Amino acid sequence: DADVTQTPRNRITKTGKRIMLECSQTKGHDRMYWYRQDPGLGLRLIYYSFDVKDINKGEISDGYSVSRQAQAKFSLSLESAIPNQTALYFCATSDFGGKGAFFGQGTRLTVV
Amino acid sequence: GEDVEQSLFLSVREGDSSVINCTYTDSSSTYLYWYKQEPGAGLQLLTYIFSNMDMKQDQRLTVLLNKKDKHLSLRIADTQTGDSAIYFCAETASGAGSYQLTFGKGTKLSVIP
Numbered sequence: 001d002a003d004v005t006q007t008p009r010n011r012i013t014k015t016g017k018r019i020m021l022e023c024s025q026t027k028g029h030d031r032m033y034w035y036r037q038d039p040g041l042g043l044r045l046i047y048y049s050f051d052v053k054d055i056n057k058g059e060i061s062d063g064y065s066v067s068r069q070a071q072a073k074f075s076l077s078l079e080s081a082i083p084n085q086t087a088l089y090f091c092a093t094s095d096f097g098g099k100g101a102f103f104g105q106g107t108r109l110t111v112v
Numbered sequence: 113g114e115d116v117e118q119s120l121f122l123s124v125r126e127g128d129s130s131v132i133n134c135t136y137t138d139s140s141s142t143y144l145y146w147y148k149q150e151p152g153a154g155l156q157l158l159t160y161i162f163s164n165m166d167m168k169q170d171q172r173l174t175v176l177l178n179k180k181d182k183h184l185s186l187r188i189a190d191t192q193t194g195d196s197a198i199y200f201c202a203e204t205a206s207g208a209g210s211y212q213l214t215f216g217k218g219t220k221l222s223v224i225p
Contacts, residue, residue: 004154022187033212042216042217043213043215099160099214102157106154
């Protein structure tokens, strides 16, 4: 089983709909992140969490919200999806120590 | 804010060495990373280097860090077709213990058989 699991892997939704992307991890890491990847723009940080009680906005948090339900679970919500939120979304985890983050396989979201 | 720059494309012949370059602006960068992304997949951590090191070697991979010039490179020896992927440089600063990653836009490596 993957260490960082994202569901769903692919999703098509309509403009204005609410959608939740879920992430769970078995690495035992405290820190979890949501990134968005767009062609030619690299990865940009949406939100990050250091533990269950700590949530922080990243570079591009507008239009998104998150919930850290447990140490192992971190979900990303789009309250009212819009077409320019079409992108590849990645969840990642890391421990304290700077040895890098570990990524899930990604969720490809299309908003029509 | 912090910025990480990479060239977008690199093409090499199978068996040659590949060198992917990256520059960064944050002088407080503590750790620097190379990630690999194959088509349809997530990012795989290849290697990382602490800012107090200038070289790290791991099998076919050699990372060189010039902290004075804020330049990081990844050399892949004996490049194979399976090395075709997008390679991301990333850095993080340990300020406030955050270890947030800042990524470059990625270099697409194409290996010609």
